[in-house]
Amino acid sequence: MSTNHPSTDAPVVTRFAPSPTGDLHVGGARTALFCWAYARGHDGQFVLRIEDTDQKRSSTAAANEAMKDLAWLGLDWDQGPDGEAGERGDNGPYFQSQRLSIYERFMTQLLEADLAYHAFDTAEALDAKRRAARSEKRAYRYDRAGLEVPREERFARAAAGESHVVRFRTPDRPVVIVDAVLGEATLPAGEVDDFIIRKADGFPTYHFAVVVDDALMGCSHVFRAQEHFNNTAKHLLIQEALGFAHPIYAHFPLIMNPDGSKMSKRDKDKAVRAAVKAAGIESPPEGSVDPGVFTEWLADKKAQLDHRDLIALASALGVQLPEINVQDFRRSGYLPEVVCNFLALNGWSPGDDLEKFDNAFLAEHFNLSRVQKTAARFDRDKLLAFNLDAIQAMDPDEFHARVLEHGRHYHPEFVEQLAPEQFRLLVDASRERSKTLDEVFRANHWLLLDDEAVQWPVTKPVRKAMLKGEPTGRMLLEQVRSVIETVEPFDSRSLESTLGEWAEAHCDGNLGRIAQPLRIAVTGGPVSPPIFDTLVMLGRERTMRRIMRCLKSFEPPEGD
RNA sequence: GGCCCCAUCGUCUAGUCAGGUCCAGGACACCAGGUUUUCAUCCUGGGAACAGGGGUUCGAAUCCCCUUGGGGUCACCA
Numbered sequence: 189m190s191t192n193h194p195s196t197d198a199p200v201v202t203r204f205a206p207s208p209t210g211d212l213h214v215g216g217a218r219t220a221l222f223c224w225a226y227a228r229g230h231d232g233q234f235v236l237r238i239e240d241t242d243q244k245r246s247s248t249a250a251a252n253e254a255m256k257d258l259a260w261l262g263l264d265w266d267q268g269p270d271g272e273a274g275e276r277g278d279n280g281p282y283f284q285s286q287r288l289s290i291y292e293r294f295m296t297q298l299l300e301a302d303l304a305y306h307a308f309d310t311a312e313a314l315d316a317k318r319r320a321a322r323s324e325k326r327a328y329r330y331d332r333a334g335l336e337v338p339r340e341e342r343f344a345r346a347a348a349g350e351s352h353v354v355r356f357r358t359p360d361r362p363v364v365i366v367d368a369v370l371g372e373a374t375l376p377a378g379e380v381d382d383f384i385i386r387k388a389d390g391f392p393t394y395h396f397a398v399v400v401d402d403a404l405m406g407c408s409h410v411f412r413a414q415e416h417f418n419n420t421a422k423h424l425l426i427q428e429a430l431g432f433a434h435p436i437y438a439h440f441p442l443i444m445n446p447d448g449s450k451m452s453k454r455d456k457d458k459a460v461r462a463a464v465k466a467a468g469i470e471s472p473p474e475g476s477v478d479p480g481v482f483t484e485w486l487a488d489k490k491a492q493l494d495h496r497d498l499i500a501l502a503s504a505l506g507v508q509l510p511e512i513n514v515q516d517f518r519r520s521g522y523l524p525e526v527v528c529n530f531l532a533l534n535g536w537s538p539g540d541d542l543e544k545f546d547n548a549f550l551a552e553h554f555n556l557s558r559v560q561k562t563a564a565r566f567d568r569d570k571l572l573a574f575n576l577d578a579i580q581a582m583d584p585d586e587f588h589a590r591v592l593e594h595g596r597h598y599h600p601e602f603v604e605q606l607a608p609e610q611f612r613l614l615v616d617a618s619r620e621r622s623k624t625l626d627e628v629f630r631a632n633h634w635l636l637l638d639d640e641a642v643q644w645p646v647t648k649p650v651r652k653a654m655l656k657g658e659p660t661g662r663m664l665l666e667q668v669r670s671v672i673e674t675v676e677p678f679d680s681r682s683l684e685s686t687l688g689e690w691a692e693a694h695c696d697g698n699l700g701r702i703a704q705p706l707r708i709a710v711t712g713g714p715v716s717p718p719i720f721d722t723l724v725m726l727g728r729e730r731t732m733r734r735i736m737r738c739l740k741s742f743e744p745p746e747g748d
Numbered sequence: 749g750g751c752c753c754c755a756u757c758g759u760c761u762a763g764u765c766a767g768g769u770c771c772a773g774g775a776c777a778c779c780a781g782g783u784u785u786u787c788a789u790c791c792u793g794g795g796a797a798c799a800g801g802g803g804u805u806c807g808a809a810u811c812c813c814c815u816u817g818g819g820g821u822c823a824c825c826a
Contacts, residue, residue: 207826242825311824318823325749327822353824370753379751379822387824394826418752418821439753442819446759450819530760533775537761541774560761563819567759570776580789621788631787649786691785703785715787722786 198408198433200232204258204265205398207239208250210453211513212257214566215413215443218531221550222440222559223411224263225532228551235405236268238283239398241391246285257514261524262547267405279405284397291392294400294430295354295385299343303429304385306346307334307355329381330355354386356396356426363421368438368556370414375421383422395422403432414439414563438556441535442563445510451566456502456509457485457492463507473504511568519598521626522571523590526578530571534564544577576623588615594625602629605636613725617717634711635725639733642712644741649714653704654742661705662742664695668702669735678728680720687720709738 202223206216227234236258240246255271258264267277275282298304313333321328334355337345346352363375385396392400402410417439427434445451464486472482477497485491493501502509511517517527525546532550533543536559545553579587592611595603606614614635618628634642644650654661668690675686688699695701703719710731716722723731 205826209826239826245825314824321822322749327750329750329822365752367753373752375752381822384824389824391824393824398826413820414753415820416826419826421752439820441754444819448818533760535760539762541762543761543775557765562754564761565759567776570760573776576789618788623788627788653786687785698785700785707786713786717787719785 199406200227200230200408201235201406202227202232202409202411203235203237203402203405203407205237205239205401206251206254207242207245207394208247208254209242209245210250211515212254213451213453213513214511214517214527214531215451216254217257217261217514217527218443218534219412219440220258220263221261221528221531221547222536222554223409224265225547225550225554226409226411226556227266229554232408233266233406234264235277235279235407236265236282237401237405238269239394240283240285241387241394241397243285243389243391251283253515257518260518261514261528284401285391287397287401288391290404291386291397291400295392295396298356298385298429299354301429302339302357304354304356305334305339305382306342306352307382307384308337308342308345308350308352309333329378330383332382334382351388353384353388355382356385356422356429358382358422358425363424365417365420365424365437367417367420368436369559370417370439370561373417375418380421380425385426395419396426399423399426399430399432402435403427403430407435409438410435411438411440414442438559441560443534444563444565446565446567448565451512453512454490454492455512456495456498459507459510460493460498460502460505461486461489463502463505467505472501476500476504519626521594521624521628522575523578523625526571526575530574534566535560544574572623579622579624580620582619584616584619587619588612591615591618591625591628595629598626599629601636602632610725613721614717617721617725621717631715632717634713634716637712639730639737642710642734642737644708644712644738647714650708653708653714657701661701661708662739664702665705665709665735666739667694668706669732669739672706672723672728672735673732678724680724683720683723706735710734 204216204220204223206212206220212220224234226232236255238251238254240251251269252271255269265276267279267282268275269280269282270276281287295304299306314330317331318328334342358380360377362377363380365373365375367373383395384393386392401407420437420439424434426432443451445455470486471479477493477500481493481497482501485493498509509516511520511522514527518524528547528550529543529545532545532554536554537543538545538549538553539558582590592603592615595611602614603611614632615628618632622628622631644654646654654665668687671686671690672683675682687702691697691699691702704714707716707719707722708714710716710722710726717725726734
């Protein structure tokens with residue numbers, strides 16, 4: 189029997205090893221967070237390694253983005269690639285694609301010891317066997333057809349350059365996996381077949397590279413998601429064949445969608461498809477995406493739209509894309525410390541009733557014994573509530589700095605068009621009603637509008653505020669405009685006292701009677717920051733211009 | 749389908765390892781009131797779970813078994 193015996197005397201080295209085939213998603217981020225926290229809490233090292241052995245799907249761009257995401261989350265690594273600057277630590281290189289000669293050494297060792305063998309099966313032959321197994325409702329296992337070729341011939345054909353893979357010769361015995369979260373599990377003999385450890389392109393497969401690198405980089409702990417649990421048997425076997433020690437394994441529960449399905453990038457397309465269907469449209473909304481692209485995408489249910497197109501289409505349809513990747517949460521205006529806090533709560537808890545904590549706390553308190561065994565559904569509502577709480581608790585200067593940073597990145601037009609004082613006013617007025625950084629911008633496009641471009645579509649709340657009541661809101665607006673024109677100075681305080689007095693005299697002290705028509709007049713809609721702040725942000729001149737245009741727009745046909 | 753793992757409110761979870769203090773606690777969501785110039789907040793209250801069945805025990809959310817349900821995996825992807 190094979191098993192891993194965790195040893196506890198080695199120095200703690202954890203690693204996060206993303207495959208750079210796309211954006212870092214929340215599941216990966218949580219794994220990274222736990223790995224980081226464990227290393228930090230145990231006076232250990234945190235290694236970042238890029239697993240780019242899939243030549244077709246990997247890109248350095250994706251690796252760089254992943255590193256940016258980790259940095260944004262506040263997770264720093266002691267060893268790993270250092271962006272453009274090279275690498276940090278002595279166990280590099282930290283890109284697997286640059287470690288081929290290292291793998292080759294160990295590959296040769298296995299081949300010569302007959303613990304692995306060259307196999308020349310064609311992909312078609314393998315596919316046929318797989319399909320057959322499936323149709324017979326049998327689990328597919330490689331049948332060792334490759335071993336029917338004599339040993340010398342295998343080496344000769346491989347040396348002659350014939351296309352082949354290398355398979356691990358799996359011993360015929362049960363494998364016991366010891367996991368720090370899930371406990372002990374036994375895989376029966378025969379459950380693990382002779383899996384491929386080197387692909388036809390000469391690159392090692394994940395299983396081989398991960399074992400060699402973890403050993404060479406001194407990883408004492410291997411933390412990853414539960415989807416890797418069964419793979420652990422393969423890794424234990426390779427470790428034994430190569431004479432490596434077994435690291436301590438811990439598998440974390442998966443993070444699922446609220447409906448229990450697996451979270452994937454496709455969910456974004458899914459959300460937009462649903463919206464398209466609900467809207468009953470057959471061509472894309474004007475100015476969103478190319479009609480040809482749209483039609484093709486709509487026809488193929490598995491097709492994925494380019495991310496930029498997806499965003500354009502979603503905003504045109506008024507749907508929100510589900511956040512999946514770290515970058516999605518950043519774009520939506522979540523605070524990195526909140527994302528970390530919430531991620532940690534999916535699969536781990538500090539106990540008692542404590543929920544709010546920072547990464548320093550996590551580093552100090554994170555432990556494997558409190559890791560959940562069950563998959564967690566990702567509750568964006570709760571994340572949003574956490575984000576709101578964090579924003580409300582934030583110092584105004586800090587909030588201003590964060591919003592400015594976010595704006596520079598995602599809403600440069602605000603930063604360019606608004607004077608710094610005006611921007612500060614917007615931020616201060618928005619803080620207590622913002623659940624995300626992005627809301628400051630999303631909710632205040634009226635501020636950027638040209639005064640001549642403001643429009644007043646007569647929606648239900650607009651009708652109510654402007655046209656109902658006796659006198660109507662429009663009439664009150666007509667009356668109050670001279671007050672606004674002359675109030676001195678034009679600031680929040682004097683506007684409040686002046687308009688307060690005016691409301692006392694003209695509408696029974698009900699400020700709302702005049703606040704709403706004013707708000708609609710200057711923003712075009714019924715929602716904005718407190719009315720006095722709203723007016724001050726705009727300034728007297730622009731406020732008056734918008735009021736005049738609004739009055740004209742709501743002019744009764746017969747005159748009143 | 750084979751193999752492996754898991755199971756507390758709608759959701760994340762505390763409690764489980766060392767059975768009694770649990771007619772099960774917190775948070776988010778939801779519902780009902782209240783505050784508020786819009787929106788968003790905020791305040792008060794409320795409903796809401798030990799998957800089912802068998803054991804073991806004086807006593808089971810906690811230990812054991814079965815059933816059911818959920819997840820993972822079965823690639824020249826990681």
